[in-house]
Amino acid sequence: MSKSTKQPTMKDVSRLAGVSLGTVSKVFNGIPVGDEYKSKVEAAAKALGYQVNVYARGLRASKTNTVAVILPNVINPFYSNMADYCCRRLNEKGYRMLLSTTSYDPDTEQACVDMVQQNKVDGIIAITYNPKLEVNEDIPFVIIDRKFHANIPCVSSDNYTGGQLAAEKLIEKGCKKLLFLGISSHVPGEADKRSVGFENYCNSQGVGCTIHRVWDEDGIDEIFSFVDDSTTKGKFKYDGIFCATDALAVQIIDRLNKLGVSVPKDVQIIGYDGIKIFGLDKYPCSTIEQPLEQMATTAVDILLSDKDSNHPALICLPVRYCEGGTTK
Amino acid sequence: MSKSTKQPTMKDVSRLAGVSLGTVSKVFNGIPVGDEYKSKVEAAAKALGYQVNVYARGLRASKTNTVAVILPNVINPFYSNMADYCCRRLNEKGYRMLLSTTSYDPDTEQACVDMVQQNKVDGIIAITYNPKLEVNEDIPFVIIDRKFHANIPCVSSDNYTGGQLAAEKLIEKGCKKLLFLGISSHVPGEADKRSVGFENYCNSQGVGCTIHRVWDEDGIDEIFSFVDDSTTKGKFKYDGIFCATDALAVQIIDRLNKLGVSVPKDVQIIGYDGIKIFGLDKYPCSTIEQPLEQMATTAVDILLSDKDSNHPALICLPVRYCEGGTTK
DNA sequence: AAATAGAAGTGAAACATTTCACAAACAACT
DNA sequence: AGTTGTTTGTGAAATGTTTCACTTCTATTT
Numbered sequence: 001m002s003k004s005t006k007q008p009t010m011k012d013v014s015r016l017a018g019v020s021l022g023t024v025s026k027v028f029n030g031i032p033v034g035d036e037y038k039s040k041v042e043a044a045a046k047a048l049g050y051q052v053n054v055y056a057r058g059l060r061a062s063k064t065n066t067v068a069v070i071l072p073n074v075i076n077p078f079y080s081n082m083a084d085y086c087c088r089r090l091n092e093k094g095y096r097m098l099l100s101t102t103s104y105d106p107d108t109e110q111a112c113v114d115m116v117q118q119n120k121v122d123g124i125i126a127i128t129y130n131p132k133l134e135v136n137e138d139i140p141f142v143i144i145d146r147k148f149h150a151n152i153p154c155v156s157s158d159n160y161t162g163g164q165l166a167a168e169k170l171i172e173k174g175c176k177k178l179l180f181l182g183i184s185s186h187v188p189g190e191a192d193k194r195s196v197g198f199e200n201y202c203n204s205q206g207v208g209c210t211i212h213r214v215w216d217e218d219g220i221d222e223i224f225s226f227v228d229d230s231t232t233k234g235k236f237k238y239d240g241i242f243c244a245t246d247a248l249a250v251q252i253i254d255r256l257n258k259l260g261v262s263v264p265k266d267v268q269i270i271g272y273d274g275i276k277i278f279g280l281d282k283y284p285c286s287t288i289e290q291p292l293e294q295m296a297t298t299a300v301d302i303l304l305s306d307k308d309s310n311h312p313a314l315i316c317l318p319v320r321y322c323e324g325g326t327t328k
Numbered sequence: 329m330s331k332s333t334k335q336p337t338m339k340d341v342s343r344l345a346g347v348s349l350g351t352v353s354k355v356f357n358g359i360p361v362g363d364e365y366k367s368k369v370e371a372a373a374k375a376l377g378y379q380v381n382v383y384a385r386g387l388r389a390s391k392t393n394t395v396a397v398i399l400p401n402v403i404n405p406f407y408s409n410m411a412d413y414c415c416r417r418l419n420e421k422g423y424r425m426l427l428s429t430t431s432y433d434p435d436t437e438q439a440c441v442d443m444v445q446q447n448k449v450d451g452i453i454a455i456t457y458n459p460k461l462e463v464n465e466d467i468p469f470v471i472i473d474r475k476f477h478a479n480i481p482c483v484s485s486d487n488y489t490g491g492q493l494a495a496e497k498l499i500e501k502g503c504k505k506l507l508f509l510g511i512s513s514h515v516p517g518e519a520d521k522r523s524v525g526f527e528n529y530c531n532s533q534g535v536g537c538t539i540h541r542v543w544d545e546d547g548i549d550e551i552f553s554f555v556d557d558s559t560t561k562g563k564f565k566y567d568g569i570f571c572a573t574d575a576l577a578v579q580i581i582d583r584l585n586k587l588g589v590s591v592p593k594d595v596q597i598i599g600y601d602g603i604k605i606f607g608l609d610k611y612p613c614s615t616i617e618q619p620l621e622q623m624a625t626t627a628v629d630i631l632l633s634d635k636d637s638n639h640p641a642l643i644c645l646p647v648r649y650c651e652g653g654t655t656k
Numbered sequence: 657a658a659a660t661a662g663a664a665g666t667g668a669a670a671c672a673t674t675t676c677a678c679a680a681a682c683a684a685c686t
Numbered sequence: 687a688g689t690t691g692t693t694t695g696t697g698a699a700a701t702g703t704t705t706c707a708c709t710t711c712t713a714t715t716t
Contacts (some may be wrong), residue, residue, distance in 0.1 A: 007446055009672055020696045025674060034694070051446050055392070056672035058383030060701050063674090066426075073412055077606050080408035084401055096443075098394075101415050116426075118335055118379050120603055266355045275606065279576055280403050298393075316636050337702055348666045353704060362664065384702035391704090479658050 008048040011215040017044035027071030028052055047284050054185055058120060067303065068098040068116040070109065070126040076247070077275040078292070081129065083230070085296030093304060095122070107132040112275060124265070129187045142303045144295065146189040147314055154188040155257040155299045157290035158316040163197025166242040166270045166288055169321050173268055173328050174242030176185055179230075181223055182251060185216050189318075191244065194272060220251060227255055234260035236267050246271035249285045253326060269326040274319075283324030291317045336376040345372035356380055381482055386448060395631065396444040398437065398454040401515040404575070405454065405603040406620070410472070414453060421632060423450070434458040451631040457515045470631045472623065474517040475642055483627045484518040485618035486644040491525025494570040494598045494616055497649050499535055501596055501656050503568030506537040507558075509551055509580060510572030513544050519572065520642075522600055524571050538566070548579060549642030555583055562588035563593050574599035577613045581654060597654040602647075611652030619645045 019042040026033045027041040046048075059062040069086050071079045087097045098121060104107040109130040116124055123140035133151045135141055137151065147154045170178055180195045195211055204207035214222040230237040236256065243249035249271030253263050263269055264286075273288025276282065283289075294317050302311050337634055342352045345368040354361045355369040372378075386392040397414050399407045415425045430436040435456040440645060444452055451468035465470055465479065475482045498506055507522045523539055530537035540548040558565040564584065571577035577599030581591050592614075602617025604610065611617075622645050630639050 007672095011672080021673085021698095022675080022696055023694090026695090029674080032694080037695080051443075053387070053446075053672050055383045055386030055448065056701090057674075059381070059387050059703080060672080060674045064383065066634075074402060074408050075405075077403075077405075080402050080405075080411075083404045083408075083411075083427070084429060086429060087402065091428070097427050098413060099411070099425050101412060102418070115379075118381070120381075120383065125472065150572075178458045247606055250605070254608060277578070277605070277612075278575055278603065280582060335702095339702080349668095349703085350666055351664085354665085357704080360664080365665080381702055384669095385670090385704075388702080408715080423704045554675080 007053070008050045009027045010027075010050070011055070012042045012048055013041060013050050016048060017041045021252070023206050030276045032243060060167055062120055062122075064120055064122055065094060066096045066098055066121045066124045067300070068100060068112070068121045070100045070102060070112045070116070070124060070128060072103045072104045072127065074099070078245075078273055081275070082127070082296050083290045083294055085293045086300055089297050089300040093300065095304070097320050102128065102130060106133075109133060124172070125299050125303060129185050129189070139237040139263070140303050142299045144299060146187070150313060153302050153311050153313055153315065154190065155302070155317070157295065157297050157319050159193035159319075160197035161188050162272060162288040162290075162319040163194040163199075163318075164201040165197075165199035165319065165321055166194075166272070167198045167205075167207075167209070168326065169286075170240035170242065170268060170270060171205055173201075173240075175208065175268055177238045178207060178240045178242070180209065180211045180213070180244070181226075181248060182213045183216050183218075183220065183248065184213050184244075190281075192315075194242075194244055210300060213244075220248070223248070224255055228259065229327060231256075231259045236261045237281065239267050241267060241269045243269065243271045246273040246275050246283075246285055249287070249326070253285065264326050264328050268328060270321075271326075272322075274322055286324040286327040288319050289322045290319055330448050335379070335381070335515070335525050336378045338378070340376055341369060341372045342377050344376060345369045353597075365434070366559060367378075381550075383555065384518060389449075390448055392448055392450055393422060394424045394426055394449045396428060396440070396449045396450045398428045398430060398440045398444070398452060400432045400455065400457075402427045404428070405623065406573075406601055409620045410455070410624050413621045414628055417625050417628040421628065423632070430456065432457060434461075437461060452645035453627050453631060457513050458516070468477075470627045470633050471521060472627060474515070478641060481639050481641055481643065482518065483628050483630070483643045483645070485623065485647050487647075488525040489644075490528040490618075490647040491522040491527075491570070491615040493525075493649055494522075495529035495533075495535075495537070496602070497598060497614075497655065498568035498570065498596060499533055501568075503596060504535065505551040505566045506535060506570070507569045508537065508539045508541070508570050508572070509554075509576060510541045510546050511546075511548065511551070511576065512541050512572075522572055541572075548576070549604045551576070551580070554582055555580060556587065557566045557572075559587045559589060564589045567595050569595060569597045571597065571599045574601040574603050574611075574613055574615050577615070577654070581613060592654050592656050596656060599652075599654075602650055611650055614652040614655040615650050616647050617650045618647055 010024045014021045023037055024041050027038055068089055074080045074083050090097050100112040102112055109128045113135055117136050117139055125142050127144045141152050142248050143152055143154050145156045182195055199209055199211055212226055243252055249269055256263055258276055269285055270286045271287040274287050278282050329418055338349055338352045342349050347365055350455055351365055352369050395418055402408045402411050418425050428440040437456045445464050445467055453470050455472045456636050469481055470482050471482050474483045508526050527537055527539055540554055568628055571580055577597050584591055597613055599613045599615040602615050
């Protein structure tokens with residue numbers, strides 16, 4: 001192990017290849033150069049084991065080959081999957097990933113964005129809920145799940161259709177009294193459209209539906225008491241629930257079981273996300289699955305694509321319904 | 329939004345503060361400097377919104393304030409928790425985290441280590457299974473769960489005691505015929521001690537135990553067929569199982585249920601890891617919990633501590649037994 | 657009071673790259 | 687053949703830090 005010799009520099013390469021510094025630089029930046037020169041440089045670089053110094057490059061040019069990914073955390077499977085897929089795609093494209101977690105704290109979010117901006121990363125991918133985030137317009141930025149600013153592309157799943165789909169499935173499976181359960185942040189995001197799609201579809205089919213949404217500061221207890229209040233002697237008022245996330249669905253199922261309400265016999269439940277139980281290759285509940293990998297890949301590709309080739313400001317990727325045992 | 333002016337440099341700060349460049353540098357590097365100078369510099373820096381340029385610093389010095397974390401992936405909760413806790417601790421200490429995932433591929437692992445070394449990160453934390461990884465001895469390196477080299481500190485949970493504890497609990501709860509199930513990599517790691525502790529404790533108590541371990545290339549199917557073969561008409565040969573990981577335990581439980589064997593009535597199961605089901609604040613099975621946060625924190629602290637203050641080469645952090653409904 | 661050691665500030669050099677103005681070579685066109 | 691235009695290589699300048707050899711200043715000792 002250990003090969004602790006000093007790294008060769010471009011100067012070493014240029015000397016060995018017998019060409020100028022500028023030519024070596026061109027070769028490594030894909031700028032056209034005569035074939036014989038190019039091969040001389042490549043041979044010399046290989047012989048020396050040369051690799052560009054990221055810091056020197058970062059200092060002089062703006063090219064750092066590093067992209068920052070900013071997420072609330074990386075424990076929640078939705079975020080960690082996102083991080084994983086982003087990392088893979090970035091590495092494929094020759095980029096490194098700088099990961100920051102914010103714990104949903106607006107100050108931390110701003111600090112991350114600032115830090116990352118002044119460190120001249122080549123771009124930022126973020127999931128953030130800070131309504132007044134200050135971002136420098138001339139650094140590539142892609143945001144996930146929230147339309148934040150006209151000029152900043154947003155990648156999300158097709159939340160509206162997902163909501164519709166949930167309603168369609170529950171109705172198809174015989175539900176008559178539907179309920180939506182969700183926890184919202186005060187910052188409007190794309191996920192809000194889930195309940196809208198759900199409600200609209202119910203109305204269009206003449207099926208009654210109740211929307212129960214709480215603010216995140218109230219926490220899940222608020223929802224639990226709603227569920228408790230809707231239950232009398234093991235009978236639940238509704239026969240179909242659409243939960244805004246799988247995590248919520250799992251908790252609701254747990255709560256209902258404790259109340260003696262059986263899923264899916266007494267009430268059918270559909271979640272949203274499509275996260276699999278770890279290890280097992282199955283869903284913890286019936287769900288509307290988001291194309292996580294495609295979302296991450298799309299975010300990276302847009303970020304890294306030419307700034308001028310203007311992209312749609314909002315990219316909704318298709319969702320699909322997945323059976324997970326909590327519907328009939 | 330958007331404040332797209334050029335970043336101020338140290339020169340700007342020195343000009344505004346009326347001091348030399350060197351003094352400004354000292355202030356930002358914690359090198360002693362007269363109080364009045366210090367406050368002048370700090371005031372000027374604040375007024376200008378100055379922050380050091382990471383790339384210039386990385387070029388000149390070796391200090392980059394960046395640590396690379398190399399993991400197989402960040403989807404498996406064990407790894408993603410690790411990444412999350414490492415990130416938090418690093419940020420607390422003023423460092424950034426560069427995350428790379430390897431998919432267990434030795435070439436990728438080596439490539440990550442190389443890339444990261446020549447980019448002069450300040451240190452590396454890794455979980456890797458590459459037996460002949462080449463690492464440069466003079467870059468701080470901490471490895472998790474595998475004693476890799478005499479000079480490289482390893483952080484792990486106390487696997488041996490964990491194995492003993494699992495045996496103790498199962499025996500205490502009345503099991504007479506014990507079984508260990510595990511998937512091993514060909515590269516010896518700390519996790520191998522789980523079965524050793526388990527077996528030794530069984531022997532010391534005169535309780536019969538079977539160790540069934542397969543190589544990772546055989547995959548879980550090998551274990552499934554062992555389980556199938558040990559079952560006749562809904563009767564399972566053993567009454568207590570210790571699985572090397574929770575992920576495995578969950579799958580075994582699933583399999584046993586399908587065979588008509590009931591957990592924990594017919595057979596009790598203990599896993600290892602202590603990962604919680606997402607969203608829910610409970611364990612998917614009874615388990616030996618690793619102190620994940622403490623492991624991450626310890627790894628970071630050792631990495632960042634003085635190189636000279638020599639640490640123990642192997643740090644085993646304490647585990648504990650957690651009830652998860654798959655034991656009586 | 658003089659001498660000296662120690663502490664603290666200074667400014668230029670060094671770090672490894674990219675970029676830019678320029679030179680050289682060559683082709684094409686009158 | 688002379689002019690023009692295009693392409694391609696060159697080497698110096700520039701990027702924002704840290705470091706280091708000096709200088710200046712203060713305090714201590716005799």
